[in-house]
Amino acid sequence: MAGSASDTRAGQDTARGGGGGAQSGWTVFAAVMMIFGGAMAILEGIAAIAKDDLFVSTRNYVFQFSLTGWGWVHLILGIVVLLAGFALFSGALWARAVGVLLAGLLVVAHFLWLPYYPFWSLVLIAINIFVIWALCVGPQKSVRA
Numbered sequence: 422m423a424g425s426a427s428d429t430r431a432g433q434d435t436a437r438g439g440g441g442g443a444q445s446g447w448t449v450f451a452a453v454m455m456i457f458g459g460a461m462a463i464l465e466g467i468a469a470i471a472k473d474d475l476f477v478s479t480r481n482y483v484f485q486f487s488l489t490g491w492g493w494v495h496l497i498l499g500i501v502v503l504l505a506g507f508a509l510f511s512g513a514l515w516a517r518a519v520g521v522l523l524a525g526l527l528v529v530a531h532f533l534w535l536p537y538y539p540f541w542s543l544v545l546i547a548i549n550i551f552v553i554w555a556l557c558v559g560p561q562k563s564v565r566a
Contacts, residue, residue: 447556448512448555451555455505457548458549462495463503465538468492495530528549
């Protein structure tokens with residue numbers, strides 16, 4: 422009988438996302454996508470810093486920025502997002518909040534990156550919107566009868 426009470430408490434802790442490091446599927450999805458998005462932003466940043474002439478930009482775009490400057494923005498933001506993605510595996514609430522904030526910043530950054538790499542920017546905008554949604558949904562509590 423004592424074993425079943427502790428099993429019930431352990432199940433409740435797991436359902437809340439507390440003990441044992443158990444994560445919901447959406448949190449793991451968000452963490453993996455943030456790690457992927459951060460790595461891609463790092464590579465974009467390195468490419469923009471190393472070779473300015475690698476990217477082709479439209480001439481009459483509303484937002485005109487230095488490509489090298491955007492390379493540094495992507496590199497730094499990519500490193501921070503990559504680290505936040507790994508922090509999501511801890512299950513901490515602060516990691517979820519930071520993840521939502523950083524995914525939102527990446528959406529804005531990729532929107533402004535549209536003239537340089539349009540298709541890839543749209544893909545990463547969509548991924549980051551899913552990340553925000555997945556982090557806002559939170560861990561689901563299981564209902565036991």
